[in-house]
Amino acid sequence: MKENILQFMSARWKALLGLGFLILLPLFIDSSYHQIILNKIIIHSIVVLGLNFITGLVGQLNTGTAGMYALGAYTSALLTTRLGVSPWIGLIASVFMGILIGYLLGYPSLRVSGVYLVLTTLSFAEVVRMLLTNMIPITGGALGITSIPEFTIFGVKLGRSSVGFYFMLAAILVLFILISNRLINSKWGRAFKAVRDNPESAETAGIQISTIKIGAFTLASVFGCVAGALYGTLMGFISPVEFTTLMSVRFIMMLMVGGIGTIGGSIAGATLVTLLPELLRFMGESYWLFFSLIVLLSAIFAPNGLYSLYTFFRNQANKYISKLGGKASGSI
Amino acid sequence: METLIQLAISGLAMGLIYCLVAIEFTLILNTSGLMNFGHDKYIMFGAFLFGGTFVIRLGWDFLPSAVASVLLMGVVGIFIAVIVFSPLQKLPRVYAMTGTMALSMILQEATRLTYGARSFTVLGFLSGTINFGFVSIQRVYLFIIIVTTILLIFQNLLMMKTKLGRSFRAVAQDKETSSLMGINVNTMLIASATMSLLICGIIGVLIIPVTGITLGMSNMIGSKGYIAGVVGGMGSLNGAIIGGLVVGLTEALFLAFGGNPVYKDVVSFVLVVLFLLLKPDGILSEKKAAI
Numbered sequence: 001m002k003e004n005i006l007q008f009m010s011a012r013w014k015a016l017l018g019l020g021f022l023i024l025l026p027l028f029i030d031s032s033y034h035q036i037i038l039n040k041i042i043i044h045s046i047v048v049l050g051l052n053f054i055t056g057l058v059g060q061l062n063t064g065t066a067g068m069y070a071l072g073a074y075t076s077a078l079l080t081t082r083l084g085v086s087p088w089i090g091l092i093a094s095v096f097m098g099i100l101i102g103y104l105l106g107y108p109s110l111r112v113s114g115v116y117l118v119l120t121t122l123s124f125a126e127v128v129r130m131l132l133t134n135m136i137p138i139t140g141g142a143l144g145i146t147s148i149p150e151f152t153i154f155g156v157k158l159g160r161s162s163v164g165f166y167f168m169l170a171a172i173l174v175l176f177i178l179i180s181n182r183l184i185n186s187k188w189g190r191a192f193k194a195v196r197d198n199p200e201s202a203e204t205a206g207i208q209i210s211t212i213k214i215g216a217f218t219l220a221s222v223f224g225c226v227a228g229a230l231y232g233t234l235m236g237f238i239s240p241v242e243f244t245t246l247m248s249v250r251f252i253m254m255l256m257v258g259g260i261g262t263i264g265g266s267i268a269g270a271t272l273v274t275l276l277p278e279l280l281r282f283m284g285e286s287y288w289l290f291f292s293l294i295v296l297l298s299a300i301f302a303p304n305g306l307y308s309l310y311t312f313f314r315n316q317a318n319k320y321i322s323k324l325g326g327k328a329s330g331s332i
Numbered sequence: 333m334e335t336l337i338q339l340a341i342s343g344l345a346m347g348l349i350y351c352l353v354a355i356e357f358t359l360i361l362n363t364s365g366l367m368n369f370g371h372d373k374y375i376m377f378g379a380f381l382f383g384g385t386f387v388i389r390l391g392w393d394f395l396p397s398a399v400a401s402v403l404l405m406g407v408v409g410i411f412i413a414v415i416v417f418s419p420l421q422k423l424p425r426v427y428a429m430t431g432t433m434a435l436s437m438i439l440q441e442a443t444r445l446t447y448g449a450r451s452f453t454v455l456g457f458l459s460g461t462i463n464f465g466f467v468s469i470q471r472v473y474l475f476i477i478i479v480t481t482i483l484l485i486f487q488n489l490l491m492m493k494t495k496l497g498r499s500f501r502a503v504a505q506d507k508e509t510s511s512l513m514g515i516n517v518n519t520m521l522i523a524s525a526t527m528s529l530l531i532c533g534i535i536g537v538l539i540i541p542v543t544g545i546t547l548g549m550s551n552m553i554g555s556k557g558y559i560a561g562v563v564g565g566m567g568s569l570n571g572a573i574i575g576g577l578v579v580g581l582t583e584a585l586f587l588a589f590g591g592n593p594v595y596k597d598v599v600s601f602v603l604v605v606l607f608l609l610l611k612p613d614g615i616l617s618e619k620k621a622a623i
Contacts, residue, residue: 055426059424059425059426060426061425061426061429061430063369063433108605108608108609109608111608111609111612112608112612114566114612115367115425115429116562116608116612118367118369118429119555119558119559119561119562119604120601120604120605120608122555122558123555123558123559123597123600123601123604124601126551126552126555126597127597127598127601130594130597130598131598134594134595244548245551246437249433249437252430252433253430253434256427256430260426260427285444285445286441286445288437288441289438289441289442289445292434292435292437292438292441293434293438295430295434295437296416296431296434296435296438299420299423299427299428299430299431299434300416300419300420300423300431303423303424303427
């Protein structure tokens with residue numbers, strides 16, 4: 001019998017296990033503070049899932065995630081607070097914002113080969129932050145926007161730390177995971193990887209490289225904008241101060257720590273990087289120093305992050321199991 | 333008229349600073365293919381070394397502290413090249429870039445833990461104005477123009493007239509062939525990182541009177557340096573000079589035509605997008621920009 005434990009657990013079982021975990025999780029959470037951290041993990045996972053398309057699969061570094069996140073949050077927040085529309089419409093508007101950013105920024109920077117996306121997204125995020133700070137009549141300047149309304153379903157308000165809001169976020173996360181999964185395993189996902197691994201041969205196979213890159217970037221920016229809109233609702237307050245380059249770097253680190261190019265890795269990275277500051281409180285001030293050191297070392301020695309640890313242990317386990325199996329059959 | 337001259341001078345000075353920034357990251361890019369994402373943090377680190385350690389803590393004079401901090405930056409460059417850059421350059425691009433980004437975070441956090449998060453400035457350093465009769469110009473800008481011009485001439489002589497410069501240009505063109513010609517590519521990486529960090533140190537000292545010493549002092553200058561690189565032509569040292577000047581003078585022109593100073597950073601962003609749409613190779617394209 002060559003079957004091993006992890007192969008036995010098929011993809012469907014893994015998905016069901018994850019879903020059950022998501023549903024049962026609120027049972028173990030008693031304080032609203034922990035609930036908000038959990039919600040943040042979900043929102044960060046959505047951003048990293050999007051970032052995974054352009055950085056993980058296509059291999060173009062996007063350093064402007066904070067700018068997308070900020071524009072998504074402001075689109076939804078301004079619509080709901082100034083025009084008084086429902087947060088759901090704000091959420092849909094942020095999707096359109098994402099498409100707009102993806103195309104307008106992706107077209108100039110990805111049409112030509114080279115690392116231009118990194119440079120333009122870096123300045124894009126800074127410019128967005130500066131505009132949000134200085135266009136005071138519209139955005140409220142550095143003071144930001146306060147009292148962003150909560151979501152309602154059939155007249156029931158979903159409070160910021162309520163279980164209902166958590167389930168709504170979880171449903172959106174599951175939706176985005178399904179979208180990512182379908183895309184990664186479709187001809188689009190294969191084209192993404194082909195463009196990353198060998199652009200010349202991808203082009204020979206009839207793949208339009210710039211279209212693929214712009215598509216992946218647009219996906220990233222839509223995911224980022226939706227997550228931004230959700231973040232605005234979760235916090236109830238946004239200000240341009242928090243959307244710095246540091247934030248973009250943190251999202252890239254989430255992707256790196258988890259394991260670049262995989263859905264599980266993206267979510268694991270988002271969870272770990274969001275939780276670690278809470279777990280490593282004792283390090284206090286020097287936390288980020290240690291964390292950056294870990295990321296640097298993992299970039300050099302274990303480029304696939306947590307996911308490479310997972311594959312390492314899986315291979316070890318398989319080896320062990322097949323050895324056991326060999327012994328058992330030999331003795332009989 | 334007076335404000336126009338002042339704007340031109342400050343635009344020229346900032347343009348020359350952008351030239352230096354573009355040169356500093358192009359040096360590393362040419363010898364190792366690494367896009368260095370930490371470069372603005374190195375500039376900040378240089379400023380903190382000069383202001384925080386040598387002038388304020390040790391109480392040295394301006395000139396010896398400037399020389400000492402710049403030299404110390406060079407030593408840091410050797411270390412960074414040996415410990416981080418040479419393993420990173422062998423990795424795929426995304427990992428290498430993230431590595432340089434993590435390195436810049438380490439540098440920033442180390443700076444924050446050592447000097448504290450508050451911002452300060454060096455009092456009396458290059459402050460005040462010089463009066464030319466019809467126009468008075470801030471002393472910093474004049475000083476920046478003189479120092480960077482000398483530096484650019486020196487750098488050009490180094491690249492064109494010495495054996496080291498020839499090796500640099502050879503490595504930038506073709507690493508394999510130049511290693512066959514007896515050039516040690518790894519030594520070139522260390523040399524370029526050292527030069528790059530020396531330049532970062534000089535920029536850090538020079539811009540203190542303009543920006544003050546804070547953790548985020550060089551963010552904007554860092555991305556302007558990239559913009560200068562794209563405008564001038566990625567990977568070209570002469571292009572970096574032209575790009576820097578174009579970016580600096582475009583900003584000055586925007587201000588001269590009555591633009592709101594708050595939005596002058598948007599102008600250079602629009603500039604880079606226009607260049608990518610119309611002339612992605614930049615003004616001087618020495619080689620195809622397929623980094």
